[in-house]
């Protein structure tokens with residue numbers, strides 16, 4: 044499961060780039076996002092992207108299964124972790140969500156024309172993209188509930204719907220939206236009613252209604268938005284894969300996206316733990332460094348344990364995805380999608396406590412990091428949905444196996460066997476309990 048030499052070399056270069064260009068610019072980044080807001084392009088991002096591209100630290104997320112120059116999940120994991128150490132970093136390397144998921148979707152399911160028109164500029168970092176699935180009026184964690192419509196009209200489709208939490212839609216660089224809606228609302232199979240279609244953000248009828256703050260933050264860690272699609276007309280050739288393939292694409296898209304989130308959260312948590320350790324030796328309330336307080340040692344130790352657990356689970360999921368495929372690895376992907384954000388949220392919460400009042404402003408980027416971990420317990424599927432899936436898969440697995448040959452736990456001891464054992468004196472009798 045060890046990463047290759049190629050991955051190790053990239054990790055070294057990435058670490059050097061982070062030290063030279065990313066960490067020194069983080070404060071500027073937070074100030075720009077706060078001052079310029081969610082509708083702006085941030086100058087620091089535009090300055091740093093060409094540097095990363097020139098160094099060949101670009102599009103590292105591309106999967107080797109789709110691109111001969113790409114990386115396996117095991118090779119990408121340590122790199123994604125390094126980028127995750129800073130909320131600023133992933134976009135600089137053209138490796139940020141939801142663009143990576145959208146690029147992978149077009150790469151895997153798009154036509155040659157769609158690739159030429161949208162994938163090329165996305166891979167070049169010239170434009171950004173959004174993914175519009177969730178709706179305010181539907182319980183969207185069950186995507187079957189999504190009510191937006193994609194209706195064929197001659198050589199076009201007409202799209203109507205209200206979406207929200209459409210990350211990136213406020214960015215002026217966002218030029219293309221992958222939209223999920225119903226093309227066959229009354230179809231017999233509920234998993235074939237949905238389709239995905241490409242909608243240019245500047246198509247007539249697309250209105251970005253408002254930017255949504257995420258736990259009070261605009262711009263970073265997420266540019267969420269509410270978007271209205273009113274009689275939007277797009278050519279039929281904008282359909283991805285084919286009518287009715289929405290669920291199939293969603294499954295293919297969300298697996299890699301989820302593991303990337305987890306890898307980044309591990310990097311973020313690791314960096315925050317490093318800061319906690321340094322802080323613990325520097326601050327000494329009531330005459331004793333925090334590092335000597337047992338509560339601090341407990342929290343640092345628990346953080347270490349939890350981060351390493353999450354990393355091992357994530358590497359295991361990455362290995363499974365590489366070797367048996369995303370579908371067979373769905374249990375492992377669901378497990379890390381629950382474990383990593385929960386771990387990160389706890390580690391960051393302990394850090395905020397240790398940093399005192401200063402832990403609540405972005406001098407140490409802890410509130411933005413907390414918002415990131417917290418939102419990832421919802422985005423790409425809430426914890427409960429993943430746990431439901433893990434539980435169902437686990438029950439199914441044990442339905443099929445009987446490794447110790449003792450029958451299933453639901454079996455009742457047959458009456459004749461119970462009586463036979465009783466006759467043989469195998470059960471204790473009243474006399475056995477008398478003094």
Ligand SMILES: Cc1cc2nc3c(=O)[nH]c(=O)nc-3n(C[C@H](O)[C@H](O)[C@H](O)COP(=O)(O)OP(=O)(O)OC[C@H]3O[C@@H](n4cnc5c(N)ncnc54)[C@H](O)[C@@H]3O)c2cc1C
Pocket residue numbers: 141173174175176177178181182183184185207208209210211257265267418421422423424425427428431
């Ligand atoms: C910051 C942020 C960014 C996002 N970015 C995007 C994006 O770019 N594109 C996009 O389409 N969506 C995006 N989302 C939306 C996200 O994917 C949805 O919020 C999520 O899927 C839940 O859907 P919902 O909000 O409709 O909640 P609902 O479906 O209404 O569910 C509400 C709650 O019910 C509970 N629940 C759900 N199912 C079960 C169950 N089976 N058992 C027990 N409890 C359950 C969970 O606690 C859940 O949080 C983003 C969300 C956030 C917060």
